Amino acid sequence: MSDDQELRVSKIRNGTVIDHVNGGASMHVLSILGIEGGDGDTVSIVMNVPSDRLGKKDIVKVEDRELSQAEVDVLSLIAPAATINIIRDFEVIEKRRVARPDEVVGVLSCPNPQCITTEDEPVESRFEVLEDGVRCCYCDTIVRDDVAELID
Template identity: 65%
Template sequence: MTQPDTELRVSKIENGTVIDHVTAGEALRVLAILGIDGTEGETVSVGINVPSDRLGRKDVVKVEGMELSQDEVDVLSLIAPDATINIIREYEVIEKSRVDRPESVVGVLTCPNTNCITNAGEPVKTHFDVLDTGVQCRYCETIIRENITDHIET
């Protein structure tokens, strides 16, 4: 008698990015950061709460045909500080790097303070300093500790 299959394998991607070691439960936020909502035809594979020796549980996101910009990696690091970015070309990993939390992010988040200069119609880009517990607007000092993805500029 043969053993039943107990695993479902996700195929390799030919060209694109694999974001590994994402904090468990954060994969959908990663997709939000990347602006992926399924309407543009991207080929995406997502693993949520998969076993990990290093983290216990982790999420994994594979995106065919996309390489991340530094701004995307910087914002990604705010919600997935242990993530590893793998650049894939012709089915092979050609570059592997861990995300680094930047000291600040410019022009990628919106300030929730409606009185902030960045929300006053002035030509001023948002500038947030990265803290251990979140991000802080450099202009009005508002701190965002939760749901950072809700403040990503689109």
């Protein structure tokens, strides 16, 4: 059952609830989903509420949008414990876990200024996902900590 902490904001009729996001990481979740505020998505965010599993957690509720598995899998890089709840007519009709993808394309930018993906070339970024980080497929730069810093 949902407790009051998680329903600080009113229920949504249709959309996606991203639950069990590591406390404070919801801003990165918004970046990954391309939600910048001006694009019209209606979003409610609960930050740093107590959680048995995580100590504290964030919750992101996006109305009228059901996330694809590919979008969800990219979230695993910064919110590995996330639960994706699809909401229809106010009820959770499906619950999905995030899974680490083999690679992520076009989501992260390479920190190497000499990398072809960061120069003025029409090359999309591509990172191989490692157990403990990501590796640029073009220049082999590896980032282990702060992968969230690479989000465009």
